[in-house]
Amino acid sequence: MRPTVAPFPTARFRRLRRTAALRDLAQEHRLSTADLIWPVFVREGEGVEEPIASMPGVVRRSIDNVVRAAHEAAELGIPAICLFPYTDASVKTNDCAEAWNPENLTNRAVRAIKAEVPGLVVMTDIALDPYNAQGHDGFVVDGEILNDETVEALVRMALAQAEAGADILGPSDMMDGRIGALRAALEAAGHSHVAIMSYAAKYASAFYGPFRDAVGAAGALRGDKLTYQMHPGNSNEALRLVERDLSEGADMVMVKPGMPYLDICRRVKDAFGVPTYAYQVSGEYAMIRGAADNGWIDGEKVVVESLLAFRRAGCDGVLTYFAPQVARLLRAR
């Protein structure tokens, strides 16, 4: 119940804002390094750190450098890293077979991290787009994205990632029925400990633009993803999707993108009270970073404020490309 606010001057809200210590005492939500998941781009090669033009400060790393990033994450206290492969056109096919190759880039990177930094949580992405000549998250036949056939492929992909040692699988594909299929397959194959963070409320968003550049998908994609990702105008549908995915065995749920969808984060947390995450996506990163690089905003302050907003909206954690910078900032405080 909300207490009645006494009239002025009995109530003076500025009393608790008077000093830094009082403000600290009264602060309702806090950002901690333990809330961060760091998305990292993996590519072939050795000793490679390749800049991404539309995401200044973010690089594609060869596996040896991904392992270095994993050490850095662990040293900074970031609990989890999330891997996204940058795939060459030569491994993109219509049957997407590279997605479940035990030796694909992601699976090799997972094993390399787990061998060196076993305590770090490793999350992987489940969707066919990095391996699909058509650039879509599912199989494309006559211009249509096939649901059930795609789910079967996602199961193969998930089992290969679980076998490699992934701790959290992140199905980002938005096919119907995939969470139940993944959960059943994981149980049957002895991977009952592997968690699923469902990209439950994933919107068909223009904020993903720089990511497609980062993973080399921009050129392959024909059309849009509106037949499987959510329309930005919808809100109740997000709750139905979260409910559905939880009922099928998701352990954690995600809202994506982040900042334009904080209302959805809050509704999900209020309705279900489950571990809830948001993805501050590439376009959000690019906007903040671009404005900061031009001196139009104070980048450090805006980043921390933007991440605190996710906590205020009910999120337990955030996937953010700013993770290492923020962890360093929080450590310095």
Ligand SMILES: NCC(=O)CCC(=O)O
């Ligand atoms: N499945 C992962 C993404 O689509 C990431 C989007 C972004 O960072 O823009």
